[in-house]
Amino acid sequence: MNSRENQLKAFDRLLTIMDELREQCPWDKKQTMETLRHLTIEETYELGDAILENDLEEVKKELGDVLLHIVFYSKIGSETKDFDIADVCNSICDKLIDRHPHIYGDVIVENEEEVKQNWEKLKLKEGKTSVLEGVPKGLPALVKANRIQDKVAGVGFDWEESSQVWEKVEEELQEFKDEVKLGNKDAMESEFGDVMFSLVNYARFLKINPENALERTNKKFINRFQYLEGKAKSLNKDLKDMSLAEMDVFWEEAKKI
Incomplete structure (x- = not known):
């Protein structure tokens, strides 16, 4: 693995390339936070797919795409003098230190559950009026349900x-x-x-994780159905013309693959 020095050099290289693209590339110069938003969401889902597939080479590439977007937003923020990448890094560092008093303070915890409960209590002390404020409104319903339950459990409602x-x-x-x-x-x-x-x-x-479980089932179904389609095609048959009994034979075959 790379040394810390090489890791920092690589990050500096990315920041330099971002500066150059923002100055010289017509497409990059034109982008705003709003135009990047939907692309960021797509990249995040692609990263999620790679993780579920356990394709570590693809995970590495998709993490790069997500990191590029973080650097891109930070570059735009620096142009409006609102924040830059250092502010972004320091912001999350400060939050992590504040939220981990059992590491950087004198709080003692026994297990993971106590860490989660302290996390939610600390957020309320920071000024949040509800433990559910941190649940994004735009989350898919299944993911949102899981986050809601996880957060209320963090304050003992479970x-x-x-x-x-x-x-x-x-x-x-x-x-x-x-x-x-x-x-x-x-x-x-x-x-x-x-x-x-x-x-x-x-x-x-x-x-x-219910989202991961359902997505794995989605992928499993897709693979089996596409096997069924391939078998039908090899027999020069259209699925619409096949009986359920005929299709079930190939479906059972697909389950064994």
């Missing part, structure tokens, strides 16, 4: 045992089934949301 959470899942499932029988669409949607929320909570107790 179940004691996973068995209690599963009982809640079963309770919500029954309520959903009851509404399905009645056929009230709005009530069905509401109860389905409760089922999802309680399942996310149960996953949290089992140390399962």
